[in-house]
Amino acid sequence: MIYLGTDIAKRKFDVALLVNDKYQCQEFPNDATDFEKLRNWLKQVDTALLHACIKSTGIYSQKLDYFLVKQGIKVSVVNPIQTKGVAKSVLRKCFQTR
Numbered sequence: 001m002i003y004l005g006t007d008i009a010k011r012k013f014d015v016a017l018l019v020n021d022k023y024q025c026q027e028f029p030n031d032a033t034d035f036e037k038l039r040n041w042l043k044q045v046d047t048a049l050l051h052a053c054i055k056s057t058g059i060y061s062q063k064l065d066y067f068l069v070k071q072g073i074k075v076s077v078v079n080p081i082q083t084k085g086v087a088k089s090v091l092r093k094c095f096q097t098r
Contacts, residue, residue: 002045004052004073008061019045030060035067047073055080 003018008030015038017024028038042050051074054061061077068075 002050004042004050006052006054006061006064008055008057008064010060013064017042017045030064032063032067035064038064038067039071042071042073047071050074051076053078 005016005018007014011030012027013030014025014027017026026038026041028034028041052068053076054065054068056077056079065075065077
């Protein structure tokens with residue numbers, strides 16, 4: 001399984017892709033017209049094996065959620081409280097090492 005974690009906000013979202021115990025991180029605009037950039041970035045992996053985890057942020061996460069499902073990607077929408085600790089440790093570490 002390949003995992004995609006997201007930290008989403010009004011104007012942008014950060015993602016961390018876990019492949020073979022290594023993280024790859026990227027930032028994208030949170031706009032439906034820019035979701036194709038994410039799709040192109042994900043071409044590096046077999047999306048049939050991909051499981052995306054999106055924190056529930058209401059209107060900010062819905063468009064991305066629908067987009068990923070249309071791409072045939074398994075999506076779990078989780079409570080933001082559950083993801084807070086992971087985002088602090090993993091995503092911050094990814095962006096500090098760029």
